Amino acid sequence: MNRLILGRYFPGDSVIHRRDPRAKILCGAAFIFISFLAKNMEGLILLWMFAFGIMFFTKISFRTYFRGLRPLFWLILFTVCLQILFTSGGTLYWRFGPIKLSSFGIVQALFIFTRFVTIIFVTTAVTLTTKPMDLTDGLHALLRPLRLFHLPVDEWSMMLSIALRFIPNLLDETQRVMDAQSARGAVFGEGSLFQQMKALVPIFLPLFAGSLARGEELANVMDVRGYRSELPRSSFRRLKWTFGDTCCLLIMCLLIVALAAFNLNG
């Protein structure tokens, strides 16, 4: 569980850490779309440079980012192989039934690989440098216009922030239950897949029951402290948009223009 890099926060004080979460979310989302604009080698190189540039400025070691790739390694490999082996066009190097190796396929695979990896790098950079709570605040602020369509944006953000707030408690509790079961002789992570899954039932049951009780008590606490979803609430947490954040968005715009220009020339 501790292996998962995506979604974790690394405290620090880099240029990227200091950016407003709204700017980071906007840029991260924009990058996902932009990666599909790159259709030639120049675009490809630009994407890599941008991703590595961002990673460099977070002052977090590249190794952390590569570890973040690990859980997705098989998925990436599978997609890339599929592209290489089943795309035709260009020079044909090798062929075996429906499987073929062509120059076009290799180029396609390279594009897919780039999109995959750079998107993971950039989004990881966003989550590594932003506290989960700030991300929630940022999302909340960005989604606020949807209130016009009567979507319960405030409730969503309240739910998300409470869920995030209770993750450490649930992890603690899981550990406690597992320890208690181990003390009585339960064995985890051994035997056939079926046996392993069966060993998890006595963990999930108390965990589930505990969460329900916790949820009920939390609801009472919120009620007593005057939380009413139908009424307007003020906010103690404030986001501060600075000049640097505007610069961030400008850089993103420049990237879009550059990629579009490459496409026109190419």
Next chain:
Amino acid sequence: MDEPMIDVEDLTFAYASNEKKQILSSVSFKAWRGEWLSVIGRNGAGKSTLAALLIGLLQPSFGRIRIKGIPLNEETKWLIRRHAGMVFQNPDNQFIGATVQDDVAFGLENLNMPYEEMQRRVAEALEAVGMTDYQAEDPSRLSGGQKQRTAIAGVLALHPDLLILDEAFVMLDPRSRRQLIAVLKKLKTERELTILSITHDMDEAAASDRVLVLEKGSVAKEGTPATVFSEKTTLDVPFSERLRRLLLKNGRSVPETYSTESDLIKWLCKSNLNT
């Protein structure tokens, strides 16, 4: 002093699923401004039900509750909760904010309070419970006592008249318990805060002005800690009272009534037990 802070009359409660079994039957009592009232009793005596009724989490089957003269019901409960708060037993399940100051601000946000006012009140409340140094910490890095302090600060930020503690100190170690009792005593005198504490910690009860003993859903006894504890009861008694009784049993002449720990120490030092 004319209007009691809490005025409970003939309060009866039974769950709709089992109407025959009355959790509380005809409970009546009053608590005054600036008074610390403890409600003690065994498990199942209806203590926590009483707390839930007083803050409007449950509706009484019969009888009425007035807080500051306002009758408590579904409509007025929000008004009453603006100036009354409750601290629950489990420190983990009542921490809503991501950090200490966010949590204290939660109740103020619900009142749609302006930003600057919130800043001021949060700082002031944290100062009052001695948590200013921890304002940016997240709950996982706090001890149980610090979490309960934060919960108390969350109520204090409302500038309350009434603080209800529902076994709030049960999950704490004895030292944090004593520290919190000292904090509450100070707040009570400084702000004329009315405290109603539901407890089975006898030292907490001994710190209060008046004790109400609940037995099987009704008031069995009422009085100052001194009078309630010096009577022969089935209840656990505070440490000083246990000591007094032991001395008495061993044929020593001791004060007739219950005395606080410090009183007893003074008396022990004065008396010459060797003779």
